[in-house]
Amino acid sequence: MQSGDGVDRAVDATTTAGDERQLVVFQLGAELYGVEIARVHEIIRLQAITRVPRAPAFVEGIINLRGKVIPVVDLRHRFGLPAAEHTRASRIVVVEIGDQVVGLIVDAVSEVLRIAGATVEPPSPVVAGPESEYLHGIAKLPERLVMLLDLDRVLAREERRALDVAA
Numbered sequence: 001m002q003s004g005d006g007v008d009r010a011v012d013a014t015t016t017a018g019d020e021r022q023l024v025v026f027q028l029g030a031e032l033y034g035v036e037i038a039r040v041h042e043i044i045r046l047q048a049i050t051r052v053p054r055a056p057a058f059v060e061g062i063i064n065l066r067g068k069v070i071p072v073v074d075l076r077h078r079f080g081l082p083a084a085e086h087t088r089a090s091r092i093v094v095v096e097i098g099d100q101v102v103g104l105i106v107d108a109v110s111e112v113l114r115i116a117g118a119t120v121e122p123p124s125p126v127v128a129g130p131e132s133e134y135l136h137g138i139a140k141l142p143e144r145l146v147m148l149l150d151l152d153r154v155l156a157r158e159e160r161r162a163l164d165v166a167a
Contacts, residue, residue, distance in 0.1 A: 019117030023139075025146055026093060026106040028075055029084070033106075034113065034139065034146045041094040041101060043109050046086055058155075063092070063103060070094065072103035078154065079134070097151050104154075113146070115139045120148065 023034035024043070049061035049072050060074045072092060076083060089108035094101060120137040136150035 021115050021117065023113045023115060024093065025110045025113050027108045027110055028106060029081055032110065032144060032146045034148050035095060035151055037112060039095050039151055041096065044092050044094065046090045046092060046105065060105060065094065070101055070103050072105060074105040095151055097155055
């Protein structure tokens with residue numbers, strides 16, 4: 001793909017025009033984010049989270065999900081967004097990051113969405129928001145934009161190791 005400044009930007013092979021993706025779309029503040037549905041184990045209501053002493057700052061705590069201890073990360077905190085009160089719409093999206101199962105606290109889950117690969121653009125290098133390093137594309141839909149998260153970049157390898165200790 002050729003950008004306006006004459007610099008070629010390669011589009012990830014997963015965003016070719018014939019591709020279709022199925023996403024779980026959730027909200028953080030006024031923004032919409034999407035993750036591949038294949039990486040989502042389940043979506044649960046917010047429940048009591050047990051704080052872990054001396055856990056990394058990005059870890060909200062742990063939960064017991066059907067006998068398995070799962071570390072939980074608040075994405076607002078992770079992305080440097082202002083804290084917000086949890087509401088009845090708040091959810092924990094249980095996802096697979098690397099070989100770990102992790103819960104992500106989001107403001108609300110809005111839908112499961114199918115998008116064509118042609119609607120996805122790589123993020124602009126000009127984007128300077130705190131969450132930009134976690135994006136692998138932006139879906140341009142008729143009335144909204146959905147930022148596609150690269151779950152493998154939401155937590156660095158060292159941070160994933162720290163989650164093992166927290167759980």
